[in-house]
Amino acid sequence: MFDQINKYKASFGRLFEAKTLKVMLEIALLTILLSFLGPIKNMIYTEVVNKLSLGITVKLGIIMFASYIVVQVIEECVSYFQIYLNTVLQLKLGQSVSHEINNKLAKVKLNSLEMYEIHDLVSRANQTIKSSIVSSLNLIIALYTPLATIVLQLASLVWVAWYVPILIAVFNVPYIFILVKSNHRRYELERKITKEKRVEKYFVELLSDRYAAKDIRTYDLVNFFFSKMIDVKEKITLEYKRLCQKNTFQRTIATVTQSMAMAMALLLTGYLVIKKKTPIGAFVLVYNTGRNLQSAVSSFVGTISTWDQFGINFADWNRLMNLEEEPEGDEDCIDKIHEIEMKNVEFRYPQRSESAVKNINLRILTGEKIAIVGENGSGKTTLLYLLLGIYRPISGEASVNGKTMELNLDNYRKKTACLIQNFVHFQMTLRENLAPNDFSELSEDPLIDFANNFPDRLNTFLGALDSNGVELSGGQWKRIALYRTLHKKDVDLIVLDEPTANLDPKISENIINRLLKPNYNKTVIVITHDFELAKKFDRIIGMKEGKIICDSPPQAFAWELFEKHNSDKRSLPQIG
Structure with a gap:
């Protein structure tokens, strides 16, 4: 047990802060006190019964009664204080565990989050693993509470006869073994149905989501999604039913x-009392002790099961904490993005056989205004994510100012802004939406003039x-996102995916004119299906099936595209 605790402490050392250890020590002291108070109270009660059967003086009766009440009050006060400390410990550990999980997820390579098994792992991290860690660490001390109670209660039965505690202990062994196995099977089931529970949660949220409600009602999909949710629920219920049947029989x-x-x-x-080999109070002692033992054994089994589950969850925790992280990068900050280059870059989404982009060779210089066009699924958005450093190439190299992009991601991202x-x-x-990191200063901008109609304006x-x-409306949300992108401080690169979608023509024209001003010295990259818009940019990159098929100024771009697809020269091919 101690070896296991030491191993866990090595992995969870940051969770054991000084304040947390202080609370755990206080709980330990209260636990020891409670362990002694129970048997003392039983012994006093037994003596009361014995004296009553023999006849006692008023003075002795008052003393014994007062002693019993005092012990009872102390036990209740200690118990309530222990509950309070346990609550404090749960809160502290819960916050620490949540911080560790969120801190890790903030550093994990985003490529990993595209994998389904990682989705399940993250889901368990925020549910099963988190609650298991909090419960387990909280019960490091609590493990010994029922154990001490069991030992002391059994020891008190020696007063009746030496073989009575042995009898009770032996018959409780199967009970402990079966309950441990039962709890272990339940955890295995929870692990097995993680995906189904995630799917169920999705359908529940979908049916109650106010944004989805419009499509669901319009296409009369309520019963369709409800039936899919019920199908998943039935699978989960069937698994629980099988577990319940097996556990009920064994329990x-x-x-x-x-x-x-x-x-x-x-x-x-009772036989010993009848034979006058022990006083009548012994019967009361055995009865009270037996009830206390049942409760203590159940608590002990629950604690053991928690440790058992935690031992299994420990593998999940280690896997989560060992997920590959984005590199911290060089200490040198990027003062300005002068050049972005990709050489033979290829990227494939996890669990996909085909690459989303391949053989990408691209060089982008400061201040260039670039439009990326192509059919749906041609790899435009994936290329955008690679340019932003969100995804990491599986082969080839992406660099910034001649240095590998991956080695300086944090500094690079501070110099970029994107609208996906x-x-x-x-x-x-609204104020927090416009500038989540620094809303001390907000600029006047026609993009957010609709805020003048709100009673609380920016505080709405x-x-x-x-x-x-x-x-x-969708357009107003888009204008907020655009403001957030265009007003990010100290940015050299702005990347926008369909920036004019859902916007009225006047706002769209204003945005494009702002981006293409001659004195606007930021590098601008947009994804668009509007070729008339693309023609306004200095350079057009055409994509098809994950490859760059054209990369040229607008005046040269159209003819190349026509030739490659043998299209009618009077109009461009359908881009998507």
Whole structure:
């Protein structure tokens, strides 16, 4: 046990802060005190019964009664204080574990998060692993509470007869073994159905999501999604039913053996009382001790099971903590992005046989204005993520200012701003949406002039998390995301995926004119399906099937594209 604790402590050392250890020590001291108070109270109660059967003086009765009440009050006070400390410990450990998990996930290579098994691992991290770690570390001390109670309670039965505690202990062994196996099987089931529970959660959230409700109602999909959710629920229920059937049978046997031990101990004590080999209070002692033992044994088994589950969860925790992280990079900051280059870059999504992009050779210089065009699925967005350093090439090299991009990602990202298609609608104030990291200064911009119509202006809460929250149109959310992108400080590279989608023509024209101003010295890369828009840029990159098929100024680009696809020269081929 101590070896196991030391091994865990090596992995969770940062969770054991000084304050946490202090609380655990306090719980340990209270645990020792509680372990002694139970048997003392039983012995006092036994003596009361013995004296009553023989006749006692009023003075002795008052003393014994007062002693019993004092011990009872102390036990209750200590118990409540221990509950309070346990709550404090749970909170501290829960915060520490959440911090460790979130801190790790913030550093994990984003390529890894595309893998389904990593989705399951992260899901378990935020549910099973987290709760198991908190429970286990909280019960390092609590493990000895029921154990001490069991030992002291059994020791008190020696007063009746030396073989009574042995009898009860032997008959409780099968009970402990069966409960441990039962709890172990339950964890294995939880691990097995992680994916199904994640799917179920998705359908539950989908059916209650106010954004999805419009499509679901329009296409009359309520019953369709509900039936899919029920199918998943039935699979989960069937697994739980099988587990319940097996555990019920075995737990029944375990309970019967434990009850037999209690019954035999009471019968034996009754026989000794009748034969006047022990006072009548012994019967009360055995009865009270037996009940306390049942509770202590159940608690002990629960604690052992938690450790057992944690031992299995430990592998998940190690796997999560050992996921490959993005490199911290060089200490030298990037003062300015002068050049971005890709040489023979290839990227393939996990569990896909085909590469999303391949043989990418690209050089982008400061201040260039570039449009990327291509059919849906041609690799445009993947290329965008590679340019931003979100994804790491599986082969080839992406560099910034002649240095491998991966070696300086943190500094590089500080110099970039991006608008992706599936940007997040942050449920918080407009001010916080516009500049989450630094909203001390906000610039006047026509993009957010609609805020003048809000009673609280920039302090208006957006979304449904607040009862006074304001819901926005898709175009207004897009304007907020654009403001956030265009006003990020100290940026050299701006990347936008379909920047004019969902915007009215006046706003779209304003955005494009701003990006293409001669004195706008930032590098701008946009993904667009609008060729008329693409023609306004200095350079057009055409993609098909994950490859760059054209890379030239607008005046040269059209003819190359026509020739490669044998299209009608009067119009461009369908781009998507």
